[in-house]
Amino acid sequence: MTARFDETLFRPQPFLELENQGQRLRLDLEKLEHRLGRGREWADLDVPIGWEVVSRKQATLRKEGEDYRIFDGDGSTPSRNGIFLDRVRINPTEGCVLRDGIQLEIGLSPHNRITLTYYHPGDRPVSLPSNRRLGLRNLKQWPVQIGRALRTDDYSSMELDAPTVSRLHATIYPDGKGGHVLQDLSTNGTFVDGQRISKRFQLRNGNRINIGPFTLAYSPDSLELLDSGSQIRLDVDRLTRKVKIKGGAEKAILNDISLVIEPGQLVALVGGSGAGKSTLMKSLLGIERVSSGTVYLNGDNLRQNWALYRSQIGYVPQDDIVHPDLRVEEVIAYACKLRLPPDTDVRQIVETTLEQIKLTHVRTNFIRNLSGGQRKRVSIGVELLADPKLFFLDEPTSGLDPGLDKEMMRLLRELADQGRTVVLVTHATANIEVCDRITFMGRGGKLCYFGPPKEALSFFDMPSEDLKYFSDIYIKLDQGGAPAQVVQTVNNWSQRYHQSPQYQKYVTRQLKPGEESKFKTDDRIHTGISPLKQLWLLSKRYLQLVLRDRSSIIFSLVSGPIAIALTAWILKDETPLNKLDPAEITQGPLALKLLFIFSCIGIWVGLSSSVREIVKEAAIYARERLINLGLFSYLGSKVLIRSGLVILQTLLVTATVLIGFKAPEYNLMPWALGLGVTTFLTLFASVSLSLMISAAVKNENEANSILPLIMIPQIILSGVLFELKGISAKLGWLTISRWSMGAYGSLIDVNDMIPSKTPGAPSFDDIFTASSVYDATWKNLGLNWGILLLHSAVYLIVALILQKRKDIV
Numbered sequence: 042m043t044a045r046f047d048e049t050l051f052r053p054q055p056f057l058e059l060e061n062q063g064q065r066l067r068l069d070l071e072k073l074e075h076r077l078g079r080g081r082e083w084a085d086l087d088v089p090i091g092w093e094v095v096s097r098k099q100a101t102l103r104k105e106g107e108d109y110r111i112f113d114g115d116g117s118t119p120s121r122n123g124i125f126l127d128r129v130r131i132n133p134t135e136g137c138v139l140r141d142g143i144q145l146e147i148g149l150s151p152h153n154r155i156t157l158t159y160y161h162p163g164d165r166p167v168s169l170p171s172n173r174r175l176g177l178r179n180l181k182q183w184p185v186q187i188g189r190a191l192r193t194d195d196y197s198s199m200e201l202d203a204p205t206v207s208r209l210h211a212t213i214y215p216d217g218k219g220g221h222v223l224q225d226l227s228t229n230g231t232f233v234d235g236q237r238i239s240k241r242f243q244l245r246n247g248n249r250i251n252i253g254p255f256t257l258a259y260s261p262d263s264l265e266l267l268d269s270g271s272q273i274r275l276d277v278d279r280l281t282r283k284v285k286i287k288g289g290a291e292k293a294i295l296n297d298i299s300l301v302i303e304p305g306q307l308v309a310l311v312g313g314s315g316a317g318k319s320t321l322m323k324s325l326l327g328i329e330r331v332s333s334g335t336v337y338l339n340g341d342n343l344r345q346n347w348a349l350y351r352s353q354i355g356y357v358p359q360d361d362i363v364h365p366d367l368r369v370e371e372v373i374a375y376a377c378k379l380r381l382p383p384d385t386d387v388r389q390i391v392e393t394t395l396e397q398i399k400l401t402h403v404r405t406n407f408i409r410n411l412s413g414g415q416r417k418r419v420s421i422g423v424e425l426l427a428d429p430k431l432f433f434l435d436e437p438t439s440g441l442d443p444g445l446d447k448e449m450m451r452l453l454r455e456l457a458d459q460g461r462t463v464v465l466v467t468h469a470t471a472n473i474e475v476c477d478r479i480t481f482m483g484r485g486g487k488l489c490y491f492g493p494p495k496e497a498l499s500f501f502d503m504p505s506e507d508l509k510y511f512s513d514i515y516i517k518l519d520q521g522g523a524p525a526q527v528v529q530t531v532n533n534w535s536q537r538y539h540q541s542p543q544y545q546k547y548v549t550r551q552l553k554p555g556e557e558s559k560f561k562t563d564d565r566i567h568t569g570i571s572p573l574k575q576l577w578l579l580s581k582r583y584l585q586l587v588l589r590d591r592s593s594i595i596f597s598l599v600s601g602p603i604a605i606a607l608t609a610w611i612l613k614d615e616t617p618l619n620k621l622d623p624a625e626i627t628q629g630p631l632a633l634k635l636l637f638i639f640s641c642i643g644i645w646v647g648l649s650s651s652v653r654e655i656v657k658e659a660a661i662y663a664r665e666r667l668i669n670l671g672l673f674s675y676l677g678s679k680v681l682i683r684s685g686l687v688i689l690q691t692l693l694v695t696a697t698v699l700i701g702f703k704a705p706e707y708n709l710m711p712w713a714l715g716l717g718v719t720t721f722l723t724l725f726a727s728v729s730l731s732l733m734i735s736a737a738v739k740n741e742n743e744a745n746s747i748l749p750l751i752m753i754p755q756i757i758l759s760g761v762l763f764e765l766k767g768i769s770a771k772l773g774w775l776t777i778s779r780w781s782m783g784a785y786g787s788l789i790d791v792n793d794m795i796p797s798k799t800p801g802a803p804s805f806d807d808i809f810t811a812s813s814v815y816d817a818t819w820k821n822l823g824l825n826w827g828i829l830l831l832h833s834a835v836y837l838i839v840a841l842i843l844q845k846r847k848d849i850v
């Protein structure tokens with residue numbers, strides 16, 4: 042027995058499909074207005090005898106564009122049992138726009154309700170379940186399999202088709218006591234009552250199970266699909282965000298904002314610069330904390346259910362979230378592997394996505410060679426992979442020419458027409474007419490208008506409803522010039538809007554705040570794929586990026602050897618690493634100078650090659666982290682690939698030193714080995730330090746500017762140029778150079794280069810004295826190496842903490 046939850050059908054005409062306990066009824070829609078009810082005296086669409094849930098005057102449908110709007114009851118008086126969208130009753134006077142595939146319910150009683158599904162005309166495939174209930178009593182084959190693509194000849198099953206659902210996501214089997222146990226087999230997780238379950242979970246009557254976008258209700262008798270997550274409605278209730286300003290006072294940057302965004306709507310957030318559009322968008326998608334107010338998604342408090350909804354929300358921030366040095370198809374393939382279950386057919390998804398964003402013809406181009414509009418499309422494509430039903434875009438048209446702007450708005454319209462709820466921030470309003478709603482924000486985060494674009498013109502007293510006057514609204518809201526006057530103007534418009542019929546019509550009467558959830562979902566980020574797999578994928582991607590940045594890699598490999606070769610050429614007549622016989626007083630200082638050059642080369646090469654590596658992809662990191670990026674995997678990939686480079690740099694530096702300078706006598710260990718290990722540890726500690734800096738700075742310029750500031754103390758506090766005593770010696774412990782010099786010095790036993798004192802001869806103490814820093818003992822060498830490793834560990838831990846602090850939720 043298989044209850045398929047995805048059937049692709051081609052329907053030429055719009056129609057309603059009503060389902061009552063397995064009995065189906067198809068009602069074709071042809072007229073401008075239809076009435077659905079029991080009995081023919083009022084209704085032209087009537088239902089069979091026995092369908093008592095349906096009232097005599099259940100619903101009115103009026104044609105709106107290509108689709109219909111449905112009203113509960115006769116358009117003014119609501120029906121007895123009501124019509125519900127995702128368990129929220131639809132408004133009898135405002136109704137709800139029907140879009141292809143939308144599912145409503147008549148009545149809410151689980152044993153006695155009717156599902157009403159609307160199919161849109163045209164040749165678009167429709168994905169909808171044909172059976173919403175699987176009886177668990179008297180099943181012959183166990184376990185029940187739940188998943189995306191099941192091979193189920195021998196089992197009962199429920200097929201849930203969404204990219205974020207694994208092929209075999211979970212199973213249910215009897216516990217032998219009349220109940221059932223749910224077993225999670227997925228990568229993206231199975232949630233019961235908002236909590237992610239560990240492998241096995243004893244189900245209780247009334248448990249709500251979330252798998253990908255689907256919500257199922259469990260009872261010992263049945264497993265029932267409550268919601269296929271195909272439509273998302275947003276109810277925004279009195280959102281306020283206050284921030285602290287100078288002097289400790291508070292300032293509102295979002296001011297009591299209420300909105301209602303219905304499934305399938307395209308909504309633009311517009312307004313002057315600094316009006317609070319981005320803040321509003323981030324609050325709507327749950328990544329900006331608010332001081333008060335709530336965002337409800339299909340009646341669920343978004344913040345309380347963030348873990349459930351995060352995979353259903355697509356977000357394209359203002360900055361590009363794709364690596365410029367990857368090819369278009371590579372970007373999509375990596376995103377697919379990082380975001381979707383491992384059993385996904387990556388090749389097929391790449392093809393479909395490329396077609397969807399219309400970039401098949403540039404699939405092998407590097408992102409950096411694409412136009413601004415094409416790059417934005419790739420970012421959109423990456424977000425579309427998980428097939429989100431709620432889509433946010435921050436200025437997707439910024440920097441695009443008018444043609445591309447129009448094309449982008451058309452693409453967004455298409456996405457909304459496919460049932461997604463799309464919200465964008467935009468400054469370009471030339472194509473604003475494609476939006477269903479606009480939200481006009483005024484300075485101080487005030488809502489000055491929310492409603493259809495054309496009505497905005499009459500609301501703001503424009504000469505006509507011609508959208509060419511749209512930009513004049515900005516001028517109107519900025520009237521007064523002086524900040525205080527602008528604030529007053531905005532306040533006036535905001536007040537006027539809150540008293541307007543538009544506010545009543547589009548907000549007050551529509552708003553359905555949901556109920557507060559009894560449960561708060563686990564906010565922790567669960568990686569969809571194992572940390573090791575993620576580490577492997579991220580390292581592969583990072584290696585590809587590093588190898589493609591040819592000039593940087595070449596400079597980082599050759600600059601050390603070139604500096605050493607130059608020094609060798611200058612000192613070609615000397616043997617600075619070897620003790621002379623008889624010893625000369627200049628020998629020790631010369632050897633230290635040379636070792637200091639080795640040390641500085643290691644530190645500089647390490648620092649300069651990695652200091653941009655984290656900050657340059659901050660936007661990509663922030664986006665990927667919101668989905669499932671693991672911190673250890675992310676930083677681990679950087680450390681892994683950079684360590685590979687450090688090994689190469691070490692080999693080249695060591696080889697150049699061995700060629701350029703006569704090796705010292707065998708002391709604690711062979712010179713080549715000691716030199717290699719010390720150079721590696723110096724480079725590795727410097728790379729770790731630079732990754733920490735990269736995690737701390739705001740942008741690449743800051744990273745570059747800070748480098749000298751980091752390098753100077755390494756020189757001054759190394760103990761080579763000046764003798765360090767007291768606090769300065771202790772400060773020297775904080776540098777890499779001090780420990781690197783200690784290791785190099787003990788390897789060649791620099792203390793032994795001082796000529797022995799002859800009685801009566803002048804003292805050389807003011808030129809060179811032996812130091813315990815360079816003691817040629819295993820203990821001292823081990824200490825220097827150990828502390829270089831400790832430096833690396835501390836820097837990487839701080840980098841990890843800094844990255845963690847960037848988490849917004």
Ligand SMILES: Nc1ncnc2c1ncn2[C@@H]1O[C@H](COP(=O)(O)OP(=O)(O)OP(=O)(O)O)[C@@H](O)[C@H]1O
Binds near residue numbers: 312316317318
């Ligand atoms: N965390 C914060 N602390 C203090 N002020 C903030 C904070 N975040 C935003 N603001 C301020 O709130 C106001 C609204 O910012 P927001 O970025 O939302 O505006 P916007 O309408 O998107 O602007 P633009 O169109 O220029 O991108 C700005 O004045 C901004 O400086």
